[in-house]
Amino acid sequence: MTSIAIEARDLVKTYGKGDTAVRALDGASLTVPAGQFTAIMGPSGSGKSTLMHALAGLDEVDAGQVLLGGADVTRLGERQRTLLRRDRIGFVFQSFNLVPTLTAAENIHLPLTLAGRRPDAAWVDRLVTTLRLSERLHHRPAQLSGGQQQRVAVARALVARPETVFADEPTGNLDSRAGEALLGFLRHAAHDLGQTIVMVTHDPHAASYADRIVFLADGRVVGDLLDPTPAEILGRMAGLEPATAARKEN
Numbered sequence: 001m002t003s004i005a006i007e008a009r010d011l012v013k014t015y016g017k018g019d020t021a022v023r024a025l026d027g028a029s030l031t032v033p034a035g036q037f038t039a040i041m042g043p044s045g046s047g048k049s050t051l052m053h054a055l056a057g058l059d060e061v062d063a064g065q066v067l068l069g070g071a072d073v074t075r076l077g078e079r080q081r082t083l084l085r086r087d088r089i090g091f092v093f094q095s096f097n098l099v100p101t102l103t104a105a106e107n108i109h110l111p112l113t114l115a116g117r118r119p120d121a122a123w124v125d126r127l128v129t130t131l132r133l134s135e136r137l138h139h140r141p142a143q144l145s146g147g148q149q150q151r152v153a154v155a156r157a158l159v160a161r162p163e164t165v166f167a168d169e170p171t172g173n174l175d176s177r178a179g180e181a182l183l184g185f186l187r188h189a190a191h192d193l194g195q196t197i198v199m200v201t202h203d204p205h206a207a208s209y210a211d212r213i214v215f216l217a218d219g220r221v222v223g224d225l226l227d228p229t230p231a232e233i234l235g236r237m238a239g240l241e242p243a244t245a246a247r248k249e250n
């Protein structure tokens with residue numbers, strides 16, 4: 001039986017107040033099996049980043065519940081949420097969030113340093129080699145290209161082998177070869193190492209590496225697709241875009 005890594009029920013999240021209020025999540029519900037590579041897709045503004053931040057316990061929601069590995073994230077205090085993020089979750093953000101004064105190697109090791117854990121040298125070596133960072137370990141972020149910074153951020157997210165990895169557009173700054181290597185690696189992390197991967201992307205080709213795609217529109221989950229091909233994904237996305245645009249104009 002497949003165990004469940006994440007269960008989100010009826011999530012509601014509103015930004016702002018009054019006339020300018022935006023309901024970014026409007027009753028989003030979702031179940032993510034453990035050890036699966038899941039992609040979240042949907043039109044711009046449909047709530048993908050908001051959903052991912054809510055699932056990861058980075059942002060609070062107005063209503064609803066998120067169970068992550070059995071813990072109710074929405075009910076934890078700030079300190080417990082910080083520990084949960086530190087010990088069980090890895091993140092890859094669009095903006096990398098690398099520490100500018102640390103080298104690539106120090107950035108990669110940071111989650112272990114913060115948790116007072118020793119690195120697994122063989123695992124670090126494998127990450128660095130697969131992500132082609134061996135020649136760049138002693139550079140600081142400002143001395144790295146966007147793609148290299150992205151790969152450092154990915155290595156950092158995986159270094160502690162967290163149960164769950166959240167990635168927001170992880171291939172956004174990569175050329176196609178580096179992007180494919182990274183996606184292959186995320187797939188491997190799910191299938192062979194049992195990590196649960198949740199990725200937000202706009203790119204149907206990137207999403208086709210996932211086991212399952214969850215589609216969002218207007219803050220709600222509106223469907224999913226198993227073992228998707230890029231063509232199937234494009235078809236579904238085409239069905240979502242006009243509906244959202246039309247509703248916004250009304």
Ligand SMILES: Nc1ncnc2c1ncn2[C@@H]1O[C@H](COP(=O)(O)OP(=O)(O)OP(=O)(O)O)[C@@H](O)[C@H]1O
Nearest residue numbers: 015016022024042043044045046047048049050051
């Ligand atoms: N901090 C914020 N303050 C106000 N509104 C916000 C904030 N963050 C997001 N929103 C709004 O909430 C809605 C959902 O945003 P979100 O970033 O989750 O969408 P998305 O699907 O990830 O979009 P994109 O694909 O363009 O990155 C959008 O209408 C956005 O403008």
